[in-house]
Every structure is written in structure tokens, then in C-alpha cells.
Amino acid sequence: MKKADIVLNGILKENPALRLVLGTCPTLAVTTLAMNGLGMGLSATFVLIFSGIAISALRNVIPSKVRLPAYITIIATFVTILMLLVRAYLPALNSSLGVYLPLIVVNCIILGRAEMFASKNKVFDSALDGLGMGLGFTLTLVLMGTIREILGNGSIFGLNLHLPIPPMIVFITPPGGFFVFGILMAAAAYLDLRKNRKKEAVNTEPASAEISSKEDVTA
Amino acid sequence: MTAAKLASIFFSMILVNNYVLVKFLGICSFLGVSKKMDSASGMGLAVTAVMALATAVTWPLQQLLELWHLESFQTIVFILVIAILVQLLELVLRKYVPPLYSALGIYLPLITTNCAVLGVTILNIDEGYNFLESMICSVGAGLGFLLAMVLFSIVRRSVERARPPKSFQDLPITLISAAIVALCFTGFGGLVENIFGA
Numbered sequence: 200m201k202k203a204d205i206v207l208n209g210i211l212k213e214n215p216a217l218r219l220v221l222g223t224c225p226t227l228a229v230t231t232l233a234m235n236g237l238g239m240g241l242s243a244t245f246v247l248i249f250s251g252i253a254i255s256a257l258r259n260v261i262p263s264k265v266r267l268p269a270y271i272t273i274i275a276t277f278v279t280i281l282m283l284l285v286r287a288y289l290p291a292l293n294s295s296l297g298v299y300l301p302l303i304v305v306n307c308i309i310l311g312r313a314e315m316f317a318s319k320n321k322v323f324d325s326a327l328d329g330l331g332m333g334l335g336f337t338l339t340l341v342l343m344g345t346i347r348e349i350l351g352n353g354s355i356f357g358l359n360l361h362l363p364i365p366p367m368i369v370f371i372t373p374p375g376g377f378f379v380f381g382i383l384m385a386a387a388a389y390l391d392l393r394k395n396r397k398k399e400a401v402n403t404e405p406a407s408a409e410i411s412s413k414e415d416v417t418a
Numbered sequence: 419m420t421a422a423k424l425a426s427i428f429f430s431m432i433l434v435n436n437y438v439l440v441k442f443l444g445i446c447s448f449l450g451v452s453k454k455m456d457s458a459s460g461m462g463l464a465v466t467a468v469m470a471l472a473t474a475v476t477w478p479l480q481q482l483l484e485l486w487h488l489e490s491f492q493t494i495v496f497i498l499v500i501a502i503l504v505q506l507l508e509l510v511l512r513k514y515v516p517p518l519y520s521a522l523g524i525y526l527p528l529i530t531t532n533c534a535v536l537g538v539t540i541l542n543i544d545e546g547y548n549f550l551e552s553m554i555c556s557v558g559a560g561l562g563f564l565l566a567m568v569l570f571s572i573v574r575r576s577v578e579r580a581r582p583p584k585s586f587q588d589l590p591i592t593l594i595s596a597a598i599v600a601l602c603f604t605g606f607g608g609l610v611e612n613i614f615g616a
Contacts, residue, residue, distance in 0.1 A: 220589060223449065224533050268501055271530075275494040282491060296542050301493045305533045307446055373440050374601040381586075381593030389585035392519035 236344030244333025288354025466560025
């Protein structure tokens with residue numbers, strides 16, 4: 200695999216939140232504002248990169264029977280470092296992320312990539328995989344945060360947009376989080392279906408494919 | 419203060435601050451094992467048990483950490499305690515209560531990475547609860563998780579029968595129905611405060 204492919208893989212093909220459906224808790228919880236989504240995404244990226252490097256470097260040393268506790272300890276170490284850094288330099292982010300910052304430890308994306316990628320690949324590739332997965336996660340979080348902030352608060356990254364419609368508060372409450380995430384996942388599935396259908400359409404009749412894709416749009 | 423405050427913590431953890439539907443903790447298992455009623459209730463019970471056990475161990479440990487000025491190690495210590503507890507619980511159940519083990523066994527390994535468990539232990543400390551309040555809070559959080567799981571498994575049974583557009587199949591439609599269930603729970607906001615005056 201080429202180095203650039205490893206990074207792109209995490210952003211598009213295996214986007215952790217939308218395609219692998221990992222790390223749903225922070226995706227839903229902190230995305231009431233775009234800024235929080237960005238902060239959470241970058242925090243997770245930091246942990247992903249460094250735990251990927253450490254686990255990959257130790258992959259021949261850690262016995263496979265105790266690998267999960269070992270991975271969790273490594274991840275918890277980097278989360279602790281991150282928490283100390285954020286508390287010291289970004290106190291505002293610390294208070295807006297609250298308990299979700301230590302909860303990065305149990306974010307399934309990080310343990311999942313440790314098990315699926317870092318434990319089998321070289322150090323540099325694992326760092327790149329962490330970067331790609333982290334950026335993919337960050338993009339999804341910022342997207343969710345932007346949609347919810349515009350609809351629910353009438354602003355974007357804290358800037359008031361002066362929209363002609365009043366903000367719909369429901370979008371920054373928990374139900375809005377589930378709803379926006381559901382719609383985004385449906386959109387990802389729709390794009391995927393359309394791509395597959397185009398491939399099939401080349402082999403079979405193109406007319407039927409067009410009709411069914413129109414049905415999806417109206418629905 | 420005591421009885422009213424304890425009752426207020428307990429019921430607000432179940433209804434107002436429901437971990438799954440309001441605080442978004444434990445969503446992975448909420449979406450993963452809520453397809454059937456019996457597995458949903460099994461997972462809910464297992465999570466409640468681990469939450470109560472984990473709090474009973476982590477709360478005293480936090481006092482030790484504070485005594486030695488090691489608060490920064492809270493996250494590492496707590497997650498390791500939870501991982502060890504889950505392993506022990508699995509061993510004990512397998513040895514002494516085989517029927518319960520066969521019912522809950524498959525869910526136990528999943529609980530280590532359930533953020534609701536680590537979440538409740540950390541939030542108890544953040545809220546400054548004493549030991550009794552922490553225990554009430556974790557049992558309430560567990561029962562709230564159980565309630566959300568069971569309710570949602572019933573909703574999901576009807577959703578499975580529906581035929582949504584292709585791109586909405588499986589998870590998207592599940593998430594949107596979760597949004598509606600969560601919307602119902604926002605109706606409980608302020609309820610507990612008004613009853614117990616806390």
C-alpha cells in the first residue's frame with residue numbers, strides 16, 4: 200500500500216465514524232458546536248498517532264494473550280498526557296469537552312486501529328494510519344458540529360450568521376444528534392449505493408438504474 | 419437532605435440524565451445489542467452490575483490517589499480497575515453461577531470498552547459525590563441504561579419490519595428512531611427537580 204493511500208483510506212474509504220461506525224459516543228456528544236467537534240477530533244488524532252506508533256513499535260514484544268490490557272494501558276498513558284496538555288494550554292476546550300476527554304481511552308476507534316492495523320504494520324505506516332483515521336474522524340465531527348450549530352444555534356464556529364429563520368434548538372439537544380448522525384450515515388450509504396449502481400449499470404441496463412436512484416432522492 | 423437527595427440522584431440518573439439517550443455514553447453497545455429484548459436486558463443487567471462494582475472500587479481508590487497527589491493517573495487506574503473487574507466477574511460467574519454466565523457471558527468482554535462504565539466512575543468524582551451517593555448514582559445510571567436498552571429493543575422490533583429506502587436501511591433508520599426515543603426522554607427534563615426539590 201502506498202503511503203498516501205494509508206492516509207486517504209481513513210478519511211474516505213474507511214471513515215471511522217460513518218463507515219466503520221466506531222466512536223459513536225463522542226461523535227454524538229460533543230458536536231453541538233463545530234469548534235468542539237474540531238477539538239475532540241484533533242485530540243483523538245493525537246492519541247491515535249502516538250498510540251499507533253507505540254503499539255507498532257512494541258508489536259513483537261507484547262505477548263498476544265495480554266495484548267488488550269497492554270494496548271489499553273498504552274492508550275490511557277497518551278490520553279493522560281493529552282489531558283495534562285489540554286488542561287495546561289487550552290482550559291476552555293477542557294471545560295467544553297468535560298468527561299469526554301478522558302473517555303477517549305475507551306473510544307473504539309483507537310483500540311480498533313491498534314488491533315486491526317498497528318499490531319500488524321510498521322511504525323511509520325501505523326503513524327500514517329493514525330493520522331488518516333484521526334483526520335477522517337475530525338472531518339466527520341466538524342461536519343456534524345457545523346450542521347448542528349447552523350441549524351440549532353444559527354452560527355458557525357461561533358460567528359453569528361443572522362439567518363432569517365429562528366434557530367431550531369432541538370438540533371443541539373441529544374435527539375438532534377441522533378437525527379443528524381442518522382441522516383449523514385444515510386447520505387454516505389446513498390453515495391456508496393450510487394457508485395455501485397453505476398458500476399452495475401455499465402454491465403446491465405442503464406435505464407433501470409436511473410429510475411431507482413431517482414426513487415432514493417425523493418425518499 | 420439525605421433521603422431526598424439520594425432519591426433525586428437515583429431518578430434523575432434513570433430519566434433526566436439517562437446515560438444513553440441524554441449523555442451519549444455507551445452508544446456502541448446500545449446500537450449493537452438492542453436487536454432483541456433478551457440480549458438487551460442481559461447487557462443492561464451486566465452493565466449495571468459492573469458499574470456498581472467499579473464504583474465501589476474506584477471511589478476509595480480515588481481517595482488514595484488524592485492522598486498521594488496522583489490525580490493525573492485517574493484515567494489509567496480506573497480503566498485498569500474496570501478491565502480487571504470485568505475479567506474477575508467473568509471468572510466468578512463461570513465457576514459459580516453457570517446459568518447466569520451463559521446468559522451474560524458474551525456481553526462481559528464488551529463492557530470493558532463501554533464508555534458508560536468509565537464515564538460513571540469519573541463523573542462521580544467530578545460531581546464530588548460521597549460514597550453512598552456515588553453508589554446510588556451508578557446503580558441509577560445502570561438501570562437507566564437497562565431501561566433505554568429494553569425500550570429501544572421494542573421500538574427496534576417494529577423498525578425491523580418497516581421497509582425504509584435502501585440508503586436508510588439498518589443503522590441510519592435505527593439512529594433516527596433513537597432520535598425519536600431520545601426526544602421522548604427530553605420530556606422528563608426538570609421533572610425530578612420539581613418532585614424532590616433538589
